[in-house]
Amino acid sequence: MSLTLTVDGExxxxxxxxxxxxxxxxxxxTKGNGYGLGLGRLAxxxxxxxxxxxxxxxxxxxxxxxxxxxIEQLSSRYDGDLLVLTPWRPFRAALDLDxxxxxxxxxxxxxxxxxAGLRAQDPDARFVLEQLTSMRRHGMTRRELAAAADMVxxxxxxxxxxxxxxxxxxxxxxxxxxRLINEIVASGLPTRTVFVSHLTHAEMTSLASSYxxxxxxxxxxxxxxxxxxxxxxxxxxxxxxxxxxxxxxxxYRGRSxxxxxxxxxxxxxxxxxxxxxxxxxxxxxxxxxxTLARGGMDAVGFVRSPFSxxxxxxxxxxxxxxxxxxLFVPSGARVPRVGEEIEVRVRFTATDFDRVVVT
Numbered sequence: 249m250s251l252t253l254t255v256d257g258e259x260x261x262x263x264x265x266x267x268x269x270x271x272x273x274x275x276x277x278t279k280g281n282g283y284g285l286g287l288g289r290l291a292x293x294x295x296x297x298x299x300x301x302x303x304x305x306x307x308x309x310x311x312x313x314x315x316x317x318x319i320e321q322l323s324s325r326y327d328g329d330l331l332v333l334t335p336w337r338p339f340r341a342a343l344d345l346d347x348x349x350x351x352x353x354x355x356x357x358x359x360x361x362x363x364a365g366l367r368a369q370d371p372d373a374r375f376v377l378e379q380l381t382s383m384r385r386h387g388m389t390r391r392e393l394a395a396a397a398d399m400v401x402x403x404x405x406x407x408x409x410x411x412x413x414x415x416x417x418x419x420x421x422x423x424x425x426x427r428l429i430n431e432i433v434a435s436g437l438p439t440r441t442v443f444v445s446h447l448t449h450a451e452m453t454s455l456a457s458s459y460x461x462x463x464x465x466x467x468x469x470x471x472x473x474x475x476x477x478x479x480x481x482x483x484x485x486x487x488x489x490x491x492x493x494x495x496x497x498x499x500y501r502g503r504s505x506x507x508x509x510x511x512x513x514x515x516x517x518x519x520x521x522x523x524x525x526x527x528x529x530x531x532x533x534x535x536x537x538x539t540l541a542r543g544g545m546d547a548v549g550f551v552r553s554p555f556s557x558x559x560x561x562x563x564x565x566x567x568x569x570x571x572x573x574x575l576f577v578p579s580g581a582r583v584p585r586v587g588e589e590i591e592v593r594v595r596f597t598a599t600d601f602d603r604v605v606v607t
Contacts, residue, residue, distance in 0.1 A: 551564045
């Protein structure tokens with residue numbers, strides 16, 4: 249009766265160990281919906297990785313969390329440091345840390361003024377300074393980084409390194425990272441630790457060779473938790489099946505059936521993230537044509553769904569509902585039975601499952 253993520257536990261754990269061993273100094277990213285697996289589960293698994301350092305070859309002393317509001321869910325399940333990715337600001341949750349976990353938090357500081365504010369509030373605060381990358385989301389420019397370096401001076405007690413959040417879908421980050429590391433050196437900051445995201449293993453290896461005096465620590469989320477998709481299976485339960493003839497009405501909007509077939513009701517709807525689409529950023533002609541095609545299909549009630557029956561992606565009969573979706577299965581195709589589980593393709597970071605089963 250649910251939308252279920254089933255995880256091949258043995259295969260998944262083997263992938264986690266292999267990924268941690270391949271990336272010394274890894275900082276697992278645990279944020280949002282926990283990549284579909286849940287924040288608590290990821291925190292426990294990060295603790296498990298920390299306890300298997302003999303198999304990965306390196307200690308795991310830190311995880312990255314998305315926001316200050318997520319700390320409570322993670323701190324009781326993982327014993328190490330908690331690097332907050334959202335930059336510190338002098339308001340709301342950043343000022344309300346539980347005294348029991350405050351000493352484990354490593355803040356991200358993206359503005360010189362915030363560095364002064366953080367230190368005024370907590371002189372013992374630990375932090376990383378974020379550089380402005382081509383993402384242009386958060387971070388300090390070269391001049392701001394130099395100003396922050398003057399504020400830090402040669403006091404190493406709070407500074408844990410410099411953070412770089414790099415964009416996706418570029419050919420190589422090496423040129424940009426080289427420039428940013430040179431800015432760190434020029435600033436005079438008393439650190440040689442850099443936290444990076446979205447670098448390939450080859451790029452990490454190249455940086456280690458070019459900057460042997462630097463420690464480059466990769467923050468990894470998707471490739472760690474979801475890197476072996478073969479270990480992850482998503483299924484939806486068939487809740488009901490109705491035979492329909494052409495012209496029959498159905499659904500909330502009273503649409504007409506275009507031809508003989510079956511309306512199949514399956515678990516999984518907008519409450520789970522099914523049918524909700526985020527912009528992809530793909531500006532190609534092919535992508536635009538696909539968008540227009542989907543718009544035309546929607547106008548007449550035919551939109552391809554993420555649900556598959558016998559390997560065939562079926563169409564939504566109408567837009568998905570809160571916790572269920574209506575599919576149209578044309579005459580001649582096999583009709584699944586009530587209680588059967590069918591396959592679903594989802595975007596894990598945007599899906600909330602009713603159940604996560606680790607075998």
